[in-house]
Amino acid sequence: MNIDEVKRTIQDGNQVAKSGRATLEQLDSEVAATEAYARITIHDSQDQDAQAGLEILAGFHRETELTVRRVDAAVDHANAYLGTIG
Amino acid sequence: MTASVAEVVAQLLHVRERLAAAAITATRAQADAEEAHGRYAEAASGSDHPQLQQALADISTASEKAARLARLLTEARTRFTAYINKIAPGSAQDSDVSEAEMPSGERLLSEAERRGRKADMIWRKQLQKAEDTESTLKQVEDGGKAVLSYFRQQQSPPGATSTGTTAPKPAPAQERPQIDNPVTAAIVATGAIAVAAKSTWDHIKKRRERKKADDDQA
Numbered sequence: 556m557n558i559d560e561v562k563r564t565i566q567d568g569n570q571v572a573k574s575g576r577a578t579l580e581q582l583d584s585e586v587a588a589t590e591a592y593a594r595i596t597i598h599d600s601q602d603q604d605a606q607a608g609l610e611i612l613a614g615f616h617r618e619t620e621l622t623v624r625r626v627d628a629a630v631d632h633a634n635a636y637l638g639t640i641g
Numbered sequence: 642m643t644a645s646v647a648e649v650v651a652q653l654l655h656v657r658e659r660l661a662a663a664a665i666t667a668t669r670a671q672a673d674a675e676e677a678h679g680r681y682a683e684a685a686s687g688s689d690h691p692q693l694q695q696a697l698a699d700i701s702t703a704s705e706k707a708a709r710l711a712r713l714l715t716e717a718r719t720r721f722t723a724y725i726n727k728i729a730p731g732s733a734q735d736s737d738v739s740e741a742e743m744p745s746g747e748r749l750l751s752e753a754e755r756r757g758r759k760a761d762m763i764w765r766k767q768l769q770k771a772e773d774t775e776s777t778l779k780q781v782e783d784g785g786k787a788v789l790s791y792f793r794q795q796q797s798p799p800g801a802t803s804t805g806t807t808a809p810k811p812a813p814a815q816e817r818p819q820i821d822n823p824v825t826a827a828i829v830a831t832g833a834i835a836v837a838a839k840s841t842w843d844h845i846k847k848r849r850e851r852k853k854a855d856d857d858q859a
Contacts, residue, residue, distance in 0.1 A: 635692045
């Protein structure tokens with residue numbers, strides 16, 4: 556493997572990571588819509604299971620955001636390395 | 642069951658389905674992170690450069706987090722299943738998790754997309770390698786042509802090449818191989834790609850030669 560191949564392999568990694576990021580963004584909006592729908596349906600029920608389910612969905616955006624940040628950090632570090640090797 | 646309860650149950654069942662599909666989406670994101678990790682690891686082999694190691698650590702954490710997202714969605718789904726069964730016992734089974742509720746067409750499509758992307762990546766790599774070894778590409782091209790010719794022979798009507806004494810059976814003329822079989826189609830496509838790659842190589846070579854000639858003149 557020469558340096559160009561190393562670069563290309565890292566770029567391929569970045570490309571797949573970005574695709575995963577797009578999937579996460581899509582997931583985030585899908586779950587947000589599902590949460591809204593579930594919330595309207597469940598309304599003010601105090602059932603423990605219903606509330607627990609809603610609570611998970613309420614915290615989901617934050618969890619997704621943290622995952623996206625990790626992907627971004629990975630790509631940033633990979634790009635920094637690409638910059639180093641020229 | 643009153644009409645309104647039936648409606649609520651139907652809506653909650655819909656929520657379950659969407660959560661199952663979302664869990665699959667999260668798994669797809671995890672698979673992407675894993676694949677990216679594989680690429681970085683391949684490039685980082687033999688190097689402990691901190692930036693590359695950090696990229697590896699980050700994408701690994703992202704993969705774990707994406708797996709956690711899928712688990713959270715399944716957990717929420719289980720909670721809603723329990724709730725549905727309290728409203729209308731027996732309305733929802735908890736055994737038929739994710740896979741059963743994922744529309745198979747959609748899953749197949751996403752898998753096909755993934756495979757397509759991977760194939761594209763591998764192909765791009767091969768093209769880059771082939772730039773330095775024309776002969777290799779020539780072999781691929783010849784291989785592709787051989788495959789095409791093989792299928793032409795296979796697809797020819799039995800009477801067409803017969804030299805026996807029996808009269809050849811009338812058969813429709815076939816200039817091209819039939820490609821209704823998906824496997825045949827894939828192999829024929831491979832041959833076509835090899836030929837296209839050769840043209841690309843020729844084009845690149847001509848361009849280089851032109852550039853070299855210009856440089857020599859300058």
